[in-house]
Amino acid sequence: xxxxxxLRELRNRLAKGLMAIAAVTVxxxxxxxxxxxxxxxxxxxxxxGITSDGGNCAIVSFNTLMAPFSTTIQLSLTAGLVVASPVxxxxxWAFIAPGLHKHEKKYTYAFVGAAVxxxxxxxxxxxxxxxxxxxxxxxxxxxxxxxxLSLNDVLDFTLRMVLVFGLAFExxxxxxxxxxxxVLSGRRMARxxxxxxxxxxxxxxxxTPTTDPxxxxxxxxxxxxxxxxxxxxxxxxxxxxxxxxPDAELDDDEASSLDLTPEAVGPVETVGAARAxxxxxxxxxxARSHRLNGxxxxx
Numbered sequence: 362x363x364x365x366x367x368l369r370e371l372r373n374r375l376a377k378g379l380m381a382i383a384a385v386t387v388x389x390x391x392x393x394x395x396x397x398x399x400x401x402x403x404x405x406x407x408x409x410g411i412t413s414d415g416g417n418c419a420i421v422s423f424n425t426l427m428a429p430f431s432t433t434i435q436l437s438l439t440a441g442l443v444v445a446s447p448v449x450x451x452x453x454w455a456f457i458a459p460g461l462h463k464h465e466k467k468y469t470y471a472f473v474g475a476a477v478x479x480x481x482x483x484x485x486x487x488x489x490x491x492x493x494x495x496x497x498x499x500x501x502x503x504x505x506x507x508x509x510l511s512l513n514d515v516l517d518f519t520l521r522m523v524l525v526f527g528l529a530f531e532x533x534x535x536x537x538x539x540x541x542x543x544v545l546s547g548r549r550m551a552r553x554x555x556x557x558x559x560x561x562x563x564x565x566x567x568x569t570p571t572t573d574p575x576x577x578x579x580x581x582x583x584x585x586x587x588x589x590x591x592x593x594x595x596x597x598x599x600x601x602x603x604x605x606x607p608d609a610e611l612d613d614d615e616a617s618s619l620d621l622t623p624e625a626v627g628p629v630e631t632v633g634a635a636r637a638x639x640x641x642x643x644x645x646x647x648a649r650s651h652r653l654n655g656x657x658x659x660x
Contacts, residue, residue, distance in 0.1 A: 378449030386441030403491035416500035419508035483530035487522040490579045533587035540595040547595030
């Protein structure tokens with residue numbers, strides 16, 4: 362298609378994605394209170410008549426006059442982006458897919474098919490350990506002090522935990538894709554296992570919003586298992602690749618092994634005689650007079 366047609370198609374697909382996000386956002390506005398209760402369920406709230414003292418419970422509040430409105434809008438937009446993601450991701454894929462080759466589409470399908478369950482598993486694990494992490498943090502409050510938490514901070518903390526765990530679960534998938542494209546071999550990944558596991562635990566300690574060891578272990582443990590699974594997959598894939606092509610793992614500047622064993626010469630093929638020149642065919646007596654420097658033609 363010409364450039365104008367591409368731009369028109371991009372405009373239409375963006376409009377469809379934005380309409381889906383807007384529709385889900387409106388529905389989320391109607392059920393915003395239920396969403397807030399669901400996302401703040403990890404906080405041990407104080408019951409009526411119970412005062413927050415130390416780490417027994419916490420009071421969730423709004424700190425500014427505009428906080429209820431801004432928090433509701435932010436939460437509804439986030440829900441719209443997440444729930445409507447299949448629609449706008451499909452529109453993005455439908456715009457890009459015609460320009461991809463068949464093998465590129467195959468890798469994309471495999472990547473998306475594995476990335477979505479991994480992200481969902483990480484998000485679900487984050488939601489499971491949120492009550493433990495929040496309880497550990499609140500327990501650090503000294504006696505005589507009350508925990509008054511901003512609802513906006515609680516929602517931001519919850520969403521960050523979900524995103525961090527979901528994206529962290531994608532790291533082994535990136536290693537698998539690097540192996541499938543020939544960038545990283547399984548043998549090299551296996552040699553790095555000590556440093557990788559150490560780095561995963563350091564990453565879990567730094568990237569998690571909580572300072573307790575529960576969040577670090579809950580994040581680093583599954584990623585370590587997924588990394589070992591990625592190493593096993595890469596080793597099997599390299600073995601399959603070597604069976605198909607023994608030179609598949611050679612570097613660009615590394616010479617492949619050559620078979621220099623002499624082979625027997627086959628039967629001699631007969632070659633037809635060259636076509637005679639006119640004077641040779643006619644047998645003219647003065648053929649020599651037409652020669653140039655001893656040759657029958659100009660060459």
